[in-house]
Amino acid sequence: MTDTPLLHVDMDAFYASVALRERPDLVDEPVVVGGSGRGVVLAANYVARRYGIRSALPMARVRRLCPHVVVLPPDYDTFTTVSASVMETFREVTPLVEAMSLDEAFLDVRGSVRRLGPPEQIAEQLRSRIHDEQGITCSVGVAWSVSVAKVASRRAKPDGVVVVRPAEVTTFLHPLDVGELYGVGEKTRTLLHRASYVTVGDLAHTPVPTLQRAFGRHLGAHLHQLAWGTDRTELVPQAGPHEPERSMGADETFARDTADREAIVRELLRLSARVGGRMRAAGVVGRTVTLKVRFSDFTTITRSHTLPEATDVTVEVHRAVTRLYDALGLRRERLRLVGVRVEGLVPRTAVQRQLVLGEPEHGWEEADRAVDRATRRFGSAAVRPASLVRGRGRTNESEIFPGRLP
């Protein structure tokens, strides 16, 4: 408890590094992995970064910064496979692995020191194993709290290790800009700077009540902990039957902004089907359905509705978001994006679905199950609601599963 060395392992430019394994001829060229059209950069190799290219930059700006940049499409199947192997390597070091995403994880190595040596030695072992086995590099932060390990790995990039022992925390952290802290983003950084908190040391030497008055009870206390590296040390490993996710959602940006209700309702159906399918695959149901709408000017609103009973039924989710959409009363406003999310998820086994004799509603569950079976056999492209197959035309529930009317 008092001595829990943590490793934060972070792949360097993960998607780009994996993509470049297939294209070694491009390693010295500026390369980004990203979508086409209205997409953004998912990863940029270090050559591209010399042009100022960063993750999340719009592709249009990337081409302006570096006209000869090579753009590779993301291959999520390969990313997922490589990630699984890397995580497996982590678990050979310690079972206490908290995966943060495909390309990064925290490792609690307190139980591994006896077997494998001090934390920095474990870090180097991991780095050479991943390099040899996967052909990609990673960086490791070694520290005694989550946020310090995270900041350390960032400063170790690329292809390095940074160790911050407990006695070194203040020397390491306090000169840094507040924006370097894990959990302080652009907005909070600006807020802090405007209030004359520029370095981490500035925060550290301010009493907690003062910070709480200025930034809220929770954020104020949290900032103080971050500034002293006294945030959490216990990891949450995802081993075994982990608790279900709290929400599942899907959203999509239109290729072109649209105000056409038919197109929007059709898109909501696609998204509802995607979310419903994932919920059923995970065995969860949820009661709160949320619609997300982003307008042309990028302002974004959400509207949610809590159903009397939890559901995983595509048609019920779709009906709820369509009602929320219609209640907005939009006329000419063009939409850039719509999204569907279901929150408050619980295992399906935990809720007793109300059985109402003669209620037609529940026939949709069978229809969903049929779709799920077909999807498993033939792939998602093969099975879709009828109103999505026809390019245009009316969209109503009776069209969605022709021949399977309850």
Place this chain on the structure above:
DNA sequence: TCTGGGGTCCTAGGACCC
């Protein structure tokens, strides 16, 4: 052709209940 898609957590107000 500026700005993706998947999440988590926090805040704050109002309803409602005790």
Place this chain on the structure above:
DNA sequence: TCTGGGGTCCTAGGACCC
């Protein structure tokens, strides 16, 4: 007659992470 206070649920928005 100046009128409390806590807990929970619902809704909307916002910040942050990768």
